[in-house]
Amino acid sequence: MTTAAAIYQQLHAAIISLELQPGMPLQEKVLAEEFGVSRTPVREALLRLAEAGLVEIFPQSGTFVSRIPLSAIPEAVVIRKSLERTTVERAAQVAAAEDIARLDAIIARQRAHASLSDASLFYAEDEAFHEAISAIAGYPGIWTLVKTVKLQIDRARRLTLPVPGRMATVTEEHTAIRDAIAAHDVKSACEAMMRHLGAVIPDVTALRQHHPDYFA
Amino acid sequence: MTTAAAIYQQLHAAIISLELQPGMPLQEKVLAEEFGVSRTPVREALLRLAEAGLVEIFPQSGTFVSRIPLSAIPEAVVIRKSLERTTVERAAQVAAAEDIARLDAIIARQRAHASLSDASLFYAEDEAFHEAISAIAGYPGIWTLVKTVKLQIDRARRLTLPVPGRMATVTEEHTAIRDAIAAHDVKSACEAMMRHLGAVIPDVTALRQHHPDYFA
DNA sequence: GCGTCGAAATTGATATACTAGTATGACAAA
DNA sequence: TTTGTCATACTAGTATATCAATTTCGACGC
Numbered sequence: 079m080t081t082a083a084a085i086y087q088q089l090h091a092a093i094i095s096l097e098l099q100p101g102m103p104l105q106e107k108v109l110a111e112e113f114g115v116s117r118t119p120v121r122e123a124l125l126r127l128a129e130a131g132l133v134e135i136f137p138q139s140g141t142f143v144s145r146i147p148l149s150a151i152p153e154a155v156v157i158r159k160s161l162e163r164t165t166v167e168r169a170a171q172v173a174a175a176e177d178i179a180r181l182d183a184i185i186a187r188q189r190a191h192a193s194l195s196d197a198s199l200f201y202a203e204d205e206a207f208h209e210a211i212s213a214i215a216g217y218p219g220i221w222t223l224v225k226t227v228k229l230q231i232d233r234a235r236r237l238t239l240p241v242p243g244r245m246a247t248v249t250e251e252h253t254a255i256r257d258a259i260a261a262h263d264v265k266s267a268c269e270a271m272m273r274h275l276g277a278v279i280p281d282v283t284a285l286r287q288h289h290p291d292y293f294a
Numbered sequence: 295m296t297t298a299a300a301i302y303q304q305l306h307a308a309i310i311s312l313e314l315q316p317g318m319p320l321q322e323k324v325l326a327e328e329f330g331v332s333r334t335p336v337r338e339a340l341l342r343l344a345e346a347g348l349v350e351i352f353p354q355s356g357t358f359v360s361r362i363p364l365s366a367i368p369e370a371v372v373i374r375k376s377l378e379r380t381t382v383e384r385a386a387q388v389a390a391a392e393d394i395a396r397l398d399a400i401i402a403r404q405r406a407h408a409s410l411s412d413a414s415l416f417y418a419e420d421e422a423f424h425e426a427i428s429a430i431a432g433y434p435g436i437w438t439l440v441k442t443v444k445l446q447i448d449r450a451r452r453l454t455l456p457v458p459g460r461m462a463t464v465t466e467e468h469t470a471i472r473d474a475i476a477a478h479d480v481k482s483a484c485e486a487m488m489r490h491l492g493a494v495i496p497d498v499t500a501l502r503q504h505h506p507d508y509f510a
Numbered sequence: 511g512c513g514t515c516g517a518a519a520t521t522g523a524t525a526t527a528c529t530a531g532t533a534t535g536a537c538a539a540a
Numbered sequence: 541t542t543t544g545t546c547a548t549a550c551t552a553g554t555a556t557a558t559c560a561a562t563t564t565c566g567a568c569g570c
Contacts, residue, residue: 080353080553106521116555121521125338129345137296138521138562153433160380164372217369223439296522322552332524337552354531354552 082119085109086126093132093143094229096236100145100292104133130229145294146233148282157227159275161220162208163268168215170259170267177214181256184210185249192245200245207252211259235278237285237292251277298335301325302342309348309359310445312452316361316508320349346442361510362449364498373443375491377436378424379484384431386475386483393430397472400426401465408461416461423468427475451494453501453508467493 089109092098109120124141127133134144169177184207191200205225212221251274258267286293305325308314325336340357343349351357385393400423407416421441428437467490474483502509 082553105519117521118554118556122338122341122553125341126345129342135521136563138519138560139564140520150435153435156380156433157377157436157439160376161373164376217372219366219369220373223373223443227439298522321550333552334523334525351552352532354529354550355533356551 082122086123098143102143104141147294154227165212165215165220166267166271167264169211170264173214173259178260188249298338302339314359316359318359320357363510370443381428381431381436382483382487383480385427386480389430389475394476404465
């Protein structure tokens with residue numbers, strides 16, 4: 079992998095995890111020194127991050143970690159629902175036994191991580207579940223698209239307090255989706271997915287009070 | 295606008311219009327000389343094009359105009375249908391009189407361009423129509439997303455022979471969508487849009503015969 | 511308090527050079 | 541003839557130094 083790609087990944091992860099706070103300045107020169115490389119790969123990484131909406135570049139002025147665009151979050155949720163409705167409906171139509179087995183394996187790992195309260199591993203399996211449904215539907219590119227769209231939602235969610243028992247709730251919702259797919263019940267698969275995605279919308283107003291300068 | 299952005303736009307247009315043929319090599323050095331700039335802005339433009347899937351960069355080897363990924367086109371159509379179903383349904387719910395007027399204005403211009411057989415202006419208004427629906431629905435970002443997804447579809451369509459009377463057909467389909475939105479008839483608005491988008495799928499097998507080396 | 515000027519800072523772009531993979535073709539060996 | 545190896549040329553990736561263009565911001569004078 080190239081140096082630029084590595085820097086992109088590191089900055090990407092740091093911004094998503096809020097390790098780099100929204101609004102924080104990012105200077106090419108400083109980053110280049112920190113990473114021990116020249117400005118060139120740093121620039122490439124920042125340009126890609128700007129396209130993803132994770133940093134904002136103001137020419138001849140400065141580069142900053144983007145503030146979370148609260149106004150765009152409802153639209154992002156709508157887009158995600160639209161796309162994942164498509165994948166789950168198709169998956170419910172075409173899923174084979176081995177596909178269900180894959181989903182079961184993911185849910186099982188999720189349960190294990192939930193019982194150990196390992197949020198990071200749990201989150202990874204959550205993503206794997208949705209990605210698997212996209213793959214089962216035969217539309218793997220849709221998950222790629224969803225990932226880019228859900229970026230800002232995830233950042234906002236990181237700011238919400240962890241709700242006790244939420245991992246268990248998510249696992250139950252996943253199980254409901256899995257059951258509907260296994261039963262080839264398109265309608266209830268769709269409904270279960272909509273319930274699941276509807277529950278993930280962060281409480282915008284509360285966030286704004288606690289972290290006023292994190293949002294645009 | 296920056297030099298890099300200008301170069302990006304020029305290359306983007308040239309690739310979409312097939313002026314730059316799929317598979318054609320693009321050398322940073324050569325492009326830099328042609329545009330009369332240094333390698334840096336050319337690189338930035340190529341990197342953005344690579345993210346959009348319009349060029350393929352093979353490190354330490356070469357950069358090429360991407361071949362059209364025929365296998366990805368069905369998925370792109372599914373994604374577009376999914377997203378535009380969402381916008382048209384919402385638009386049918388919330389459209390005001392002035393919104394309908396905007397659609398009418400676009401359709402009127404389209405009719406004019408069709409009667410003069412000006413394909414390029416007609417195409418621009420076609421895009422404006424879908425963009426307007428996205429805006430009316432309150433989800434302008436969805437059109438941005440659709441634009442990126444439909445890139446490869448558009449390239450493939452450029453290779454198909456112009457069908458006589460297609461402009462008239464498209465205008466009729468747009469009118470049907472407009473009427474359903476004006477009537478706040480969500481169901482038939484959706485159906486009209488699906489008919490419209492279903493008619494745009496290029497004939498993949500025929501293309502492959504005529505331009506075998508344009509596809510991946 | 512307000513407007514203006516100018517220095518400092520930052521990204522944008524250039525030029526050059528070097529590194530490290532990759533493709534190519536010639537050539538030798540089987 | 542086929543196969544494997546090697547030398548070569550070529551390309552993108554990175555480094556470095558420098559200048560340009562623009563914005564930011566504080567000092568200064570009014």
